[in-house]
Amino acid sequence: GQQVMQIPQYQHVQEGEDFTTYCNSSTTLSNIQWYKQRPGGHPVFLIQLVKSGEVKKQKRLTFQFGEAKKNSSLHITATQTTDVGTYFCAGPGGSSNTGKLIFGQGTTLQVKP
Amino acid sequence: KAGVTQTPRYLIKTRGQQVTLSCSPISGHRSVSWYQQTPGQGLQFLFEYFSETQRNKGNFPGRFSGRQFSNSRSEMNVSTLELGDSALYLCASSLQGYGYTFGSGTRLTVV
Numbered sequence: 001g002q003q004v005m006q007i008p009q010y011q012h013v014q015e016g017e018d019f020t021t022y023c024n025s026s027t028t029l030s031n032i033q034w035y036k037q038r039p040g041g042h043p044v045f046l047i048q049l050v051k052s053g054e055v056k057k058q059k060r061l062t063f064q065f066g067e068a069k070k071n072s073s074l075h076i077t078a079t080q081t082t083d084v085g086t087y088f089c090a091g092p093g094g095s096s097n098t099g100k101l102i103f104g105q106g107t108t109l110q111v112k113p
Numbered sequence: 114k115a116g117v118t119q120t121p122r123y124l125i126k127t128r129g130q131q132v133t134l135s136c137s138p139i140s141g142h143r144s145v146s147w148y149q150q151t152p153g154q155g156l157q158f159l160f161e162y163f164s165e166t167q168r169n170k171g172n173f174p175g176r177f178s179g180r181q182f183s184n185s186r187s188e189m190n191v192s193t194l195e196l197g198d199s200a201l202y203l204c205a206s207s208l209q210g211y212g213y214t215f216g217s218g219t220r221l222t223v224v
Binding site: 001033035041042043044045047048088090092093094098099100101102103104105106 | 144145146148155156157158161163168169171172203205207210211212213214215216217218
């Protein structure tokens, strides 16, 4: 079945260093979504990318959707302790507008002050 | 506006019992999805309801069921609980499929 894979599983960085997580889908995606889950919390929607090669920025976060629409990345510049959490990518498991999302296993980011 | 509300926040049940979890989506959101989150399997899709109809179903046994009411509130039920059903159950709602708002979840422990 459809799979979404993320690497790395864990990343420990010193505050101020950059961080990148990569997401790969076994199938072409109509869109890719990114979520952040703080320890003890629930996933919070960050962004959705739809177009091939799309790049979107949110302050220190840069999201990219691959040309083939099968991979994506999230890059955080100059990490802060508030960036701690698990970052998930997710792609639709069926029609693009249904609520069936296939999530990657997530990348857990630890930031040392 | 109010977010997605899930009740109860915590539950402890015994093997063999059944449990019902509740989710109230954001007002106006007609799509409600349920996910199971465990350390080993991550976030796994259970089912989605839209306008009281099940639109999608994940690969979970028939012990897992759900429904949606005319006011978009949703419930999920797990019968004959097993130890492996211990997990965080998350509900998410969306207006047009753009980004899903998750509730705080129900932490179910089966003993």
